[in-house]
Amino acid sequence: MDKIFENKVALVTGGAFGIGKATAILFARKGAKVAVADWIEDSETIDIIKKEGGEAIFIKCDVSKPADVAEMVNKTVKAFGRLDYAVNNAGIEGVNAPVHECTEENWDKTININLKGIWLCMKNEIPVMLKQGKGAIVNIASIAGLVGFPGLPAYVASKHAVVGLTKTAALENAKAGIRVNVVCPGVIKTPMVDRVTGKDKTVEKAYEDMEPVGRMGQPEEVAEAIIWLSSDAASFVTGDAMAVDGGWIAK
Numbered sequence: 238m239d240k241i242f243e244n245k246v247a248l249v250t251g252g253a254f255g256i257g258k259a260t261a262i263l264f265a266r267k268g269a270k271v272a273v274a275d276w277i278e279d280s281e282t283i284d285i286i287k288k289e290g291g292e293a294i295f296i297k298c299d300v301s302k303p304a305d306v307a308e309m310v311n312k313t314v315k316a317f318g319r320l321d322y323a324v325n326n327a328g329i330e331g332v333n334a335p336v337h338e339c340t341e342e343n344w345d346k347t348i349n350i351n352l353k354g355i356w357l358c359m360k361n362e363i364p365v366m367l368k369q370g371k372g373a374i375v376n377i378a379s380i381a382g383l384v385g386f387p388g389l390p391a392y393v394a395s396k397h398a399v400v401g402l403t404k405t406a407a408l409e410n411a412k413a414g415i416r417v418n419v420v421c422p423g424v425i426k427t428p429m430v431d432r433v434t435g436k437d438k439t440v441e442k443a444y445e446d447m448e449p450v451g452r453m454g455q456p457e458e459v460a461e462a463i464i465w466l467s468s469d470a471a472s473f474v475t476g477d478a479m480a481v482d483g484g485w486i487a488k
């Protein structure tokens with residue numbers, strides 16, 4: 238595999254499972270040293286990277302906690318000396334309930350992790366990249382950041398806000414050599430979607446039928462888009478909200 242990220246450093250939040258795990262592994266396969274951050278330590282991401290000859294460290298971090306996020310970025314720079322790529326991916330689905338039944342607890346938790354968490358990550362990552370004069374950030378929103386989803390008010394609000402926040406960060410840093418983009422995945426077969434479907438075949442089939450391509454995406458397919466947006470191949474792309482969604486929002 239082409240080691241396009243040789244001597245580069247990538248930080249991936251929510252790297253223990255799902256899209257974050259696939260992204261961390263792909264960064265390592267392409268030569269990057271990877272900091273894998275998550276609030277759950279029990280994951281095989283680091284083992285897989287090391288077994289394949291890559292370099293990675295695990296950093297325990299709750300992205301909604303300011304001190305954790307500052308420490309996460311500090312530890313990455315301390316371990317590897319720089320920060321070239323940041324993928325702010327950690328997120329939760331929240332509890333399913335319509336706007337008038339969404340609890341304050343669900344609202345606050347979902348917004349704090351999915352939105353405040355991404356702001357906190359960029360708040361700490363951008364100063365490091367400004368000093369280097371270069372960097373690329375990919376935030377993870379959702380198709381729920383582009384269209385509405387009944388029953389998911391806090392999730393949809395958080396993901397729409399991440400799209401706007403990404404565009405603002407992109408404009409603020411465009412002349413400083415830092416590109417900021419956001420990926421909006423469709424339905425991807427990860428532990429999050431397994432929790433939503435309960436692995437019920439009928440429910441899974443219903444989601445597959447809603448995807449124009451007739452199937453769910455794989456985390457590796459989202460990772461490929463994240464890697465491309467991070468790489469110099471995307472040197473003229475910033476402030477973009479890229480759907481990786483099997484055609485969902487084209488409907």
Ligand code: NAD
Pocket residue numbers: 250251252253254255256257274275276277298299300301326327328329330350354377378379380381421422423424425426427428429430
């Ligand atoms: P997942 O639940 O499978 O993995 C999410 C990871 O984030 C886990 O490792 C989890 O421990 C971690 N995490 C959650 N909250 C955290 C916190 N506060 N601090 C640190 N780590 C935390 O989910 P996924 O499907 O891989 O989703 C990854 C991202 O993609 C999320 O932002 C999600 O909203 C988004 N997304 C997923 C889908 C999908 O269909 N799977 C679709 C659109 C968007």
